[in-house]
Amino acid sequence: MKPKEAWLRDEYGAAVMRMPERDAVFETLSDIPVGPLYTAEDLSGFDAATELGYPGEFPFTRGVQASMYRSKLWTMRMFAGFGTAEQTNERFHKLLAAGQTGLSTAFDLPTLMGYDSDHPMARGEVGKCGVAVASLADMEVLFEGIDPEAITTSMTINSPANAVWAMYLAMAERKGADLAKVGGTIQNDILKEFIAQKEYIFPPAPSVKLVIDTFEWGPQVAPRFNFVSVSGYHIREAGSTSVQELAFTLADGIHYVRKALERGLDIDEFAPRISFFFNVHNDFFEEIAKFRAARRIWARQMRDVFGAQDPRSWMLRTHAQTAGVSLTARQPLVNVARVAIQALAGVLGGTNSLHTDAFDEALSLPTEEAATLALRTQQVVAFESGVTNTVDPLAGSYYLESLTNDMERRTLDYFARIDALGGVERAIEAGYFAREIGDASWKQQRDIDERRRLVVGVNAFEQDVQEVPIQLVDAAVARVQRERLERVRRERDPLAAEAALGELRDRAKDGGNTMPAFMRAAHAFCTLGEQMDVLREVYGVYEEPVLV
Amino acid sequence: MDRPIRVLIAKPGLDGHDRGAKVIARALRDAGMEVIYTGLRQTAEMIVNAAVQEDVDAVGLSVLSGAHMHYFREVATALSARDAGDMLLFGGGIVPDTDLPTLAELGVGRIFTPGANTDDVVAYVRSEIARRRGRAAH
Numbered sequence: 078m079k080p081k082e083a084w085l086r087d088e089y090g091a092a093v094m095r096m097p098e099r100d101a102v103f104e105t106l107s108d109i110p111v112g113p114l115y116t117a118e119d120l121s122g123f124d125a126a127t128e129l130g131y132p133g134e135f136p137f138t139r140g141v142q143a144s145m146y147r148s149k150l151w152t153m154r155m156f157a158g159f160g161t162a163e164q165t166n167e168r169f170h171k172l173l174a175a176g177q178t179g180l181s182t183a184f185d186l187p188t189l190m191g192y193d194s195d196h197p198m199a200r201g202e203v204g205k206c207g208v209a210v211a212s213l214a215d216m217e218v219l220f221e222g223i224d225p226e227a228i229t230t231s232m233t234i235n236s237p238a239n240a241v242w243a244m245y246l247a248m249a250e251r252k253g254a255d256l257a258k259v260g261g262t263i264q265n266d267i268l269k270e271f272i273a274q275k276e277y278i279f280p281p282a283p284s285v286k287l288v289i290d291t292f293e294w295g296p297q298v299a300p301r302f303n304f305v306s307v308s309g310y311h312i313r314e315a316g317s318t319s320v321q322e323l324a325f326t327l328a329d330g331i332h333y334v335r336k337a338l339e340r341g342l343d344i345d346e347f348a349p350r351i352s353f354f355f356n357v358h359n360d361f362f363e364e365i366a367k368f369r370a371a372r373r374i375w376a377r378q379m380r381d382v383f384g385a386q387d388p389r390s391w392m393l394r395t396h397a398q399t400a401g402v403s404l405t406a407r408q409p410l411v412n413v414a415r416v417a418i419q420a421l422a423g424v425l426g427g428t429n430s431l432h433t434d435a436f437d438e439a440l441s442l443p444t445e446e447a448a449t450l451a452l453r454t455q456q457v458v459a460f461e462s463g464v465t466n467t468v469d470p471l472a473g474s475y476y477l478e479s480l481t482n483d484m485e486r487r488t489l490d491y492f493a494r495i496d497a498l499g500g501v502e503r504a505i506e507a508g509y510f511a512r513e514i515g516d517a518s519w520k521q522q523r524d525i526d527e528r529r530r531l532v533v534g535v536n537a538f539e540q541d542v543q544e545v546p547i548q549l550v551d552a553a554v555a556r557v558q559r560e561r562l563e564r565v566r567r568e569r570d571p572l573a574a575e576a577a578l579g580e581l582r583d584r585a586k587d588g589g590n591t592m593p594a595f596m597r598a599a600h601a602f603c604t605l606g607e608q609m610d611v612l613r614e615v616y617g618v619y620e621e622p623v624l625v
Numbered sequence: 626m627d628r629p630i631r632v633l634i635a636k637p638g639l640d641g642h643d644r645g646a647k648v649i650a651r652a653l654r655d656a657g658m659e660v661i662y663t664g665l666r667q668t669a670e671m672i673v674n675a676a677v678q679e680d681v682d683a684v685g686l687s688v689l690s691g692a693h694m695h696y697f698r699e700v701a702t703a704l705s706a707r708d709a710g711d712m713l714l715f716g717g718g719i720v721p722d723t724d725l726p727t728l729a730e731l732g733v734g735r736i737f738t739p740g741a742n743t744d745d746v747v748a749y750v751r752s753e754i755a756r757r758r759g760r761a762a763h
Contacts, residue, residue, distance in 0.1 A: 518647070
């Protein structure tokens with residue numbers, strides 16, 4: 078067999094003389110050039126034993142469990158939340174009845190920003206893009222009829238994560254559950270809020286401190302809970318490339334580890350409960366490579382840089398969600414195809430949990446029919462496609478392994494750049510991430526506008542608008558919420574509520590772990606807004622520099 | 626010669642999803658317009674104050690949180706109350722077609738949804754402002 082270079086020159090060269098290459102960009106979505114052919118030469122020096130290993134073994138490139146989907150499929154976890162706690166509870170029950178295996182809660186913006194539903198800043202927003210949870214009373218309605226020991230629940234909550242987690246655990250305790258058996262995930266990743274999604278309240282330093290409180294408290298009290306889901310999803314949605322998503326997310330994870338070690342915590346106590354959350358976008362192989370590279374980089378960092386001993390500390394366990402940003406409002410049914418391909422990439426990447434977007438999400442919150450179809454898409458991948466029959470079926474692909482190596486290399490370059498800026502918090506304050514992501518999203522937009530990249534139904538194969546039904550949020554939601562809040566404030570023990578808020582203030586001031594105070598506040602029916610106001614008073618609020 | 630078109634791009638309310646707002650701001654600026662971006666978490670009052678102070682020709686709101694009807698109504702009402710009802714109010718985000726008639730009644734111009742081409746946004750703002758300036762001159 079002749080060398081690849083000679084083959085490219087002779088055979089490939091002759092072929093494209095006869096039939097020229099298409100007028101297309103042969104690059105990944107991260108602008109990594111893609112060659113016409115990959116061979117063993119692209120993997121020269123590649124040692125499969127050290128770069129891949131077996132599934133369930135260091136460095137976990139092939140997956141975190143030995144038997145992966147042959148034993149246990151990924152958790153089918155659809156993100157849901159809208160309107161009142163009653164409405165979302167009803168959707169939860171329907172999703173479980175449809176075969177979903179875990180819950181995932183979307184909160185409305187006032188909740189995400191730590192405002193009660195009757196705060197002036199909440200006007201017009203209550204129950205719109207998620208469910209409103211302002212106190213334990215809402216949490217109890219939300220999980221009515223659901224056993225917290227039997228079903229794991231993920232909660233997408235960040236700045237107020239400590240308070241909302243405490244409400245969830247308080248709800249479980251009042252149902253008689255043993256917290257040692259209650260599993261789930263709180264997103265609780267404040268760094269990516271500063272970097273991308275912008276749902277921060279307090280400045281970076283106290284925000285990170287609150288996260289580390291959960292690292293310390295969680296393993297002692299609720300050891301089956303993932304107290305953080307280090308998230309690249311939102312970084313990607315804000316317009317980053319796949320490589321930036323990978324690099325910035327892992328850099329955030331490393332930052333939390335460093336902060337936890339600074340507090341004197343034992344890495345093998347907390348690291349097994351760090352979880353991750355990545356996007357799955359359109360570029361099929363690049364996305365698969367991203368998941369494989371993520372596991373390898375994390376394992377090496379944890380074992381070789383931070384000295385973790387417990388193999389569970391080395392494992393990057395991750396949730397994935399198909400790319401909302403890739404969905405189009407035009408010809409929305411085409412999104413079903415996009416989501417299916419993205420879901421397949423997530424599964425071939427070895428994700429441990431998956432949300433598939435509904436096709437109508439560029440238009441409104443998903444209707445029940447659209448959400449069910451998205452779940453069915455996962456079920457087709459799981460039960461019909463055959464990709465779950467063997468573990469990590471793509472390992473050894475010349476192209477995929479080259480791409481995985483390339484993404485790892487580029488990620489390590491980003492780590493060096495972030496370290497040179499003084500670490501993640503300094504880089505946030507310097508606007509580094511905002512610039513990087515802004516430039517990438519601008520380039521992607523121009524590529525589409527100028528038709529260097531084609532998007533079906535948007536800049537190619539355009540067609541008249543398809544009408545699809547829309548999920549509407551009832552205007553009565555805000556009233557129902559306000560009434561329940563008023564009742565909570567009226568009926569609770571005012572002295573207990575005040576004492577709990579006092580303890581929270583003391584912990585915020587003296588720097589002690591805030592979680593016991595949040596638990597007390599939850600049980601005392603303190604509202605989310607009251608608790609966040611105490612912290613706003615002590616920590617101050619953050620405003621980012623405006624950069625375009 | 627006409628002064629350059631001045632545009633305020635604003636993010637009302639609690640929504641932090643600013644990719645679209647920033648991309649549109651950059652596209653309009655690249656097209657030679659003067660663009661002011663408000664940053665996040667603006668109330669209708671803050672947006673209208675900025676629009677009047679900066680004497681802009683157009684105000685673009687970006688809302689992805691589902692609260693668009695609330696904010697377009699508030700901003701449109703406040704612009705009229707400040708005698709600035711002749712400014713072009715347009716927007717983008719997750720806005721279903723079913724809301725478009727009500728927005729039109731409020732005097733809101735075009736709404737650009739996910740997948741919109743930035744060249745179309747530029748062309749729209751340019752032609753709409755030219756039309757309004759032409760009308761004002763007669």
